[in-house]
Amino acid sequence: MNRRIRTITIICLALILIASLTLAGSLMDPEAYAPVFSEKNLGPSATHLFGTDWMGRDMFMRTVKGLSVSIFIGLLASVFSSVMALFLGTFAGIFGGKVSAAFNWVVDLFMGIPHLILLILISILLGKGAKGVAVGVIVTHWCSLGRIVQAEILSLRESHFVHASYRFGHSRVWVALHHVLPHVIPQFIIGMVLMFPHAIMHEASITFLGFGLPAEQPAIGIILSESMKYLTTGMWWLAVYPGVALLLVVVMFEALGSNLRMLLDPYNAQM
Amino acid sequence: MLKKLTASVLKAVLLLVTVSIVTFSMVEISPIDAVESYVGEAAVTAEQRAQIEVYWGLDEPPPVRYVKWAANLLRGDMGVSMIYRKPVIDVIAERFQLSLVLMAASWILSGVIGLLLGILMAVYRGSVADKLIRVYCLALESSPAFWIGMLLLLLFSVKLHLLPMGLASPVGVPVAEAALSDRVRHLILPALTLGLTGVSKITLQTGEKMRQVLDSDYAMFARARGESVWRIVFRHGLRNIMLPFITLQLGSVSELFGGSVLAETVFTYPGLGNATVQSALKGDIPLFLGITMFSALFVFGGNLLANILYTVADPRIREEGKK
Numbered sequence: 354m355n356r357r358i359r360t361i362t363i364i365c366l367a368l369i370l371i372a373s374l375t376l377a378g379s380l381m382d383p384e385a386y387a388p389v390f391s392e393k394n395l396g397p398s399a400t401h402l403f404g405t406d407w408m409g410r411d412m413f414m415r416t417v418k419g420l421s422v423s424i425f426i427g428l429l430a431s432v433f434s435s436v437m438a439l440f441l442g443t444f445a446g447i448f449g450g451k452v453s454a455a456f457n458w459v460v461d462l463f464m465g466i467p468h469l470i471l472l473i474l475i476s477i478l479l480g481k482g483a484k485g486v487a488v489g490v491i492v493t494h495w496c497s498l499g500r501i502v503q504a505e506i507l508s509l510r511e512s513h514f515v516h517a518s519y520r521f522g523h524s525r526v527w528v529a530l531h532h533v534l535p536h537v538i539p540q541f542i543i544g545m546v547l548m549f550p551h552a553i554m555h556e557a558s559i560t561f562l563g564f565g566l567p568a569e570q571p572a573i574g575i576i577l578s579e580s581m582k583y584l585t586t587g588m589w590w591l592a593v594y595p596g597v598a599l600l601l602v603v604v605m606f607e608a609l610g611s612n613l614r615m616l617l618d619p620y621n622a623q624m
Numbered sequence: 625m626l627k628k629l630t631a632s633v634l635k636a637v638l639l640l641v642t643v644s645i646v647t648f649s650m651v652e653i654s655p656i657d658a659v660e661s662y663v664g665e666a667a668v669t670a671e672q673r674a675q676i677e678v679y680w681g682l683d684e685p686p687p688v689r690y691v692k693w694a695a696n697l698l699r700g701d702m703g704v705s706m707i708y709r710k711p712v713i714d715v716i717a718e719r720f721q722l723s724l725v726l727m728a729a730s731w732i733l734s735g736v737i738g739l740l741l742g743i744l745m746a747v748y749r750g751s752v753a754d755k756l757i758r759v760y761c762l763a764l765e766s767s768p769a770f771w772i773g774m775l776l777l778l779l780f781s782v783k784l785h786l787l788p789m790g791l792a793s794p795v796g797v798p799v800a801e802a803a804l805s806d807r808v809r810h811l812i813l814p815a816l817t818l819g820l821t822g823v824s825k826i827t828l829q830t831g832e833k834m835r836q837v838l839d840s841d842y843a844m845f846a847r848a849r850g851e852s853v854w855r856i857v858f859r860h861g862l863r864n865i866m867l868p869f870i871t872l873q874l875g876s877v878s879e880l881f882g883g884s885v886l887a888e889t890v891f892t893y894p895g896l897g898n899a900t901v902q903s904a905l906k907g908d909i910p911l912f913l914g915i916t917m918f919s920a921l922f923v924f925g926g927n928l929l930a931n932i933l934y935t936v937a938d939p940r941i942r943e944e945g946k947k
Binding site for chain 2: 462464466467468470474562564577600604607
């Protein structure tokens with residue numbers, strides 16, 4: 354099995370796993386994680402892989418459901434945020450000069466406030482809840498990708514093949530479509546996938562602090578923050594398994610991102 | 625060099641002003657009602673409400689209030705915190721002392737561990753140790769800071785009963801009066817949580833950089849001359865990885881601040897991060913604005929320090945000024 358086939362296999366596996374997890378969670382019957390008061394506080398076993406909580410809810414089902422909610426928000430946020438990065442970065446890169454300086458200024462502004470504080474700020478601005486998290490995660494993650502896109506375009510503008518293409522009499526749009534876009538798209542896709550781990554972890558963190566999704570939603574941040582109250586009673590499985598599941602999802606996205614990079618951008622991947 | 629520093633200070637000041645305008649407007653249009661969060665559960669008539677608004681100057685338009693707030697801010701007066709019923713500046717000063725100890729401890733921890741692991745990775749490239757460290761970093765990078773804190777809490781406090789569950793001092797003892805040993809015992813877990821989350825980035829970056837050094841021609845020449853790997857690491861490697869290390873460590877100040885919010889929440893450590901969450905949850909606008917401004921100042925301070933250290937540490941920049 355050569356490197357290329359291995360890379361493609363890993364990408365496919367990660368995609369299948371993520372897709373099936375999300376589907377399983379979104380199609381799940383709420384009965385599967387409904388309270389069963391006769392089965393409270395059970396440790397992990399064959400019938401309840403992740404144990405049950407203080408209301409007798411099956412933690413495995415809750416975790417799958419919660420992960421699907423979190424993946425969904427994470428995906429939404431990274432897609433929107435990277436599109437934002439693409440637009441702003443392209444805009445700044447094409448116009449250069451003052452526009453580019455203004456762009457950098459805004460990025461500096463965003464990076465000047467600690468990320469988590471900014472998320473809290475946006476969350477309270479929008480009155481907490483799911484909207485606050487989604488908007489917060491979207492508007493705070495585009496900065497670094499936006500900078501990458503901008504730098505890419507600024508350097509492409511000065512490259513020989515772009516100048517040559519202009520000399521051949523091609524229009525700006527033609528050059529943008531044929532010479533600039535093919536260079537930016539791989540960066541964009543990789544950036545989007547690699548943004549996901551950040552997005553989902555920030556979503557979980559902000560929810561954990563009490564600014565995110567409402568408590569009745571089985572999101573992973575809610576599950577973990579609830580389990581905090583039961584740590585002292587020795588119910589370790591409430592915190593450990595959902596966290597490990599989250600970790601695995603993040604690792605899958607990272608594997609997806611870095612393998613995509615090997616495929617799409619082999620030069621930069623072999624650092 | 626001095627010119628460069630003045631420029632970056634000016635830029636920082638301008639950014640801070642923008643931050644203050646942006647945060648003020650954001651809080652202004654947020655649904656938080658200052659009067660409501662002040663009176664809390666108590667019922668007030670519309671008349672009393674209006675009186676409170678006039679007393680606080682809430683009847684004035686937002687731009688006027690911003691100018692007043694900013695002018696007071698410059699004099700070090702950030703208003704009075706509603707939940708602690710103390711001047712904001714006092715709350716921040718008091719809590720920042722605790723947070724600073726926490727952040728400093730974890731900052732040093734992540735720096736030292738990250739540097740060591742990074743060097744080990746580069747020296748024993750391809751070995752089991754290299755792979756283990758890589759997996760370890762990946763796991764750390766892929767798990768949220770608060771969850772790492774919860775795991776540490778489970779292991780060391782709940783299972784092993786080695787360390788306290790939370791707070792910065794034993795129950796009932798004010799932090800200022802607690803014995804040093806007690807304070808250190810309370811600091812270990814939060815600092816470890818915060819330190820561990822910073823490790824992976826440092827490790828991977830310094831490891832990568834050290835690998836480049838060991839692959840370089842001068843390292844090969846040194847090896848041909850009979851120098852051992854460790855000697856090359858100390859004589860050539862450390863100097864070359866120092867610059868990216870400084871940038872990375874000081875650039876992590878923003879994440880450190882965010883991480884401290886999470887770590888302090890898990891361990892109910894009464895620092896600034898804890899106050900941040902409380903002020904935002906309970907709608908304590910003066911305190912939240914104050915903390916936001918303070919955190920921005922803190923981040924800019926870190927970046928500025930990085931710039932200064934850079935010029936000191938890099939002979940190419942240092943010599944530039946002398947020409």
